[in-house]
Amino acid sequence: MYEPIDTITLKSGERVEAGVVKGPDPDWAERIEALLEHKSEIWRWGNTMVLRERLDADAYFYILHRGGIPFANMSTVETRGVGIFGHVFTRPEDRRKRAAMELMRVMMDHFRRRGGRALYLGTGYDSHPYHLYRMHGFEGLEPHSGYMDYYSTSKDAFETFYFAKGPAEAAALDWRDWPASTALFSGDFPGVTRCAGMGIFGRQSTESPLLPFIRDASTLRANGKDARAMVLRQRETTAVTGLAMWSFDSLWPRSCVVDVYCHPHFWDRSHDLLGALALPEAERYLAFCDAGFESKAATLSQAGFRPSVTYTRRVARDAARTAFVDVEVWEK
Numbered sequence: 001m002y003e004p005i006d007t008i009t010l011k012s013g014e015r016v017e018a019g020v021v022k023g024p025d026p027d028w029a030e031r032i033e034a035l036l037e038h039k040s041e042i043w044r045w046g047n048t049m050v051l052r053e054r055l056d057a058d059a060y061f062y063i064l065h066r067g068g069i070p071f072a073n074m075s076t077v078e079t080r081g082v083g084i085f086g087h088v089f090t091r092p093e094d095r096r097k098r099a100a101m102e103l104m105r106v107m108m109d110h111f112r113r114r115g116g117r118a119l120y121l122g123t124g125y126d127s128h129p130y131h132l133y134r135m136h137g138f139e140g141l142e143p144h145s146g147y148m149d150y151y152s153t154s155k156d157a158f159e160t161f162y163f164a165k166g167p168a169e170a171a172a173l174d175w176r177d178w179p180a181s182t183a184l185f186s187g188d189f190p191g192v193t194r195c196a197g198m199g200i201f202g203r204q205s206t207e208s209p210l211l212p213f214i215r216d217a218s219t220l221r222a223n224g225k226d227a228r229a230m231v232l233r234q235r236e237t238t239a240v241t242g243l244a245m246w247s248f249d250s251l252w253p254r255s256c257v258v259d260v261y262c263h264p265h266f267w268d269r270s271h272d273l274l275g276a277l278a279l280p281e282a283e284r285y286l287a288f289c290d291a292g293f294e295s296k297a298a299t300l301s302q303a304g305f306r307p308s309v310t311y312t313r314r315v316a317r318d319a320a321r322t323a324f325v326d327v328e329v330w331e332k
Contacts, residue, residue, distance in 0.1 A: 001025055005106050008064060010097040016064050016071075018106045023050045023059035032061050035070050036087055046211055047087070049175075050077060056176040061087075062107040064099055072099040074107050079176045080238055081117040082162070082183055084207040085150075088129065100132060108136050111152075118158050119150045120182040122205045125319070141186055141203045145319035149186060159187065165265045167235040168242075170276040172227035173210075173217045181206045181231065181240040184263055191296060192315055192325050195259045196288045197247035201315045213245065226278035232262065232269055241266040244277045249286060256282035260299055267295040271302050284331055291326035305330035 004019040021028045029051035036047055050059035058078045063070040071094045075087040090099045111119065121138065123129045125146040138148040151158045162183060182205045185194055194200045198209035213229050220227055232242030242262035249255035256279060262270045279285065287305050289296045297307075308331045313324035 002028055005062075005110060008099075008102045008106070010094075010099060010102070012097050014097075016066055018062070018064050018103060020107075020110060021051075021061040021063065023061070024052050024054055026052060028061070031068070031070055032063070032073065035063075035073055035091070036089060038089075039087070042211055042215070043087075045215060047075075056174055057179060058083075060107075060110075062103055062110070064090075064103055072103055074100075074103055076107075076111070076119060077179050078116070079178075079180045081115055082239075083116070083119050083179045084182055084205060085119045085121040086207060101135075104132060104136050108150075115152075117152055117162075118183060120147070120179075120186055120205050120207070121149075122147050122207060141188075142318050143320045145203065147186055147204050147319075159183075162237050162239045163234070163241060163263050163265055164237065168232045168266060168269055169235060170230050170232055170269075170273050172221065173213060173229035173231055173243075173245075175214060176238065177231045177233075177240050177243075178206070178210055178214055180233075180238060181210060181243060184240050184243070185261070187263070189264055191261060191290060191293055192317055193288045193290050193293075193327050194261045195243065195245065197245055197257050197259045202318060230273060230277045232266055232273045234266075239263075242270055242273045244270075244274045246277065246279055248280075248282075252284075254283040256280060256285050258285050258287045258305075260287070260296065262295070264295070267299065270295075270299040274299060274303050287330040289328045289330055291328050297328075297330075300330045303332075305332045307331075 001022045006018045007015055008018050009015050060076045062074045064072040072090040076083040076085050123146050125144055133148055138150045141147045185206050186203050192202050217227050229245035231240045234241050244260040246256050246258050249257050260270055260274050287300050307328045309329045311327045314327040317323040317325055
């Protein structure tokens with residue numbers, strides 16, 4: 001569905017239309033796919049899915065266009081107003097005309113009007129896009145980080161509501177969890193080694209690392225096979241309050257890496273979450289845990305893992321690399 005929003009005057013004086021395409025929209029899909037065809041294969045697949053299929057997540061493509069031919073784009077994929085923001089692109093011949101600045105204004109106004117709660121993005125720290133996003137209310141997650149967040153109220157108010165203690169259910173990873181999980185993994189919560197199998201260490205977005213697992217989940221579900229990733233969803237807010245997944249170790253044969261990470265309010269449900277994950281046959285199962293992270297260590301111990309070795313100063317605690325943590329290898 002296409003909705004016109006505003007008429008924009010570019011720096012050149014040309015007037016063009018700004019609008020939003022909400023997926024699925026087969027009429028606009030091909031034109032937006034053509035605009036974003038420079039993206040890698042996994043992103044082209046993701047765009048095709050949200051533009052052409054009815055999913056458990058809302059996709060919005062904000063565009064500037066001439067007569068129905070888009071030349072600038074910004075996108076969000078959201079679950080109940082919590083989303084990931086990306087695909088910021090203007091055709092080279094239309095750059096330096098304030099297209100991105102004007103489209104950003106249109107997008108953020110529209111997001112707030114329709115009740116959006118939080119957005120997350122990743123960009124280069126201290127880059128031109130970084131400062132563009134700051135002008136529109138985004139802030140870096142921490143010093144020297146290119147990951148940024150935006151809240152329509154405040155971060156504290158949002159997280160108090162979103163991660164409120166309450167009933168939560170383990171379920172197979174689905175499209176709705178792609179945007180929702182970023183609130184958990186970008187949050188200022190205990191634990192640096194959050195998901196080794198996806199390469200998530202410290203506070204960052206799940207936008208890029210989780211998308212291949214979303215595709216994998218779709219394939220497994222279509223073939224009647226067990227999911228490789230399970231989430232713990234807060235029933236009322238649909239927040240992803242925990243994630244457990246497995247992946248084969250890229251170095252050691254027949255070794256399976258098991259990851260589990262939860263919001264502090266939901267570690268008491270982590271054993272149920274991990275128990276819902278069907279593991280493949282392997283000679284050994286490995287898990288990684290920050291030394292001294294008692295909540296995760298208790299979960300691994302209850303699941304039959306035992307600590308084996310410790311890597312000293314293995315990962316940075318923050319984006320500025322002001323401190324490092326030791327990482328324990330747990331095995332069963």
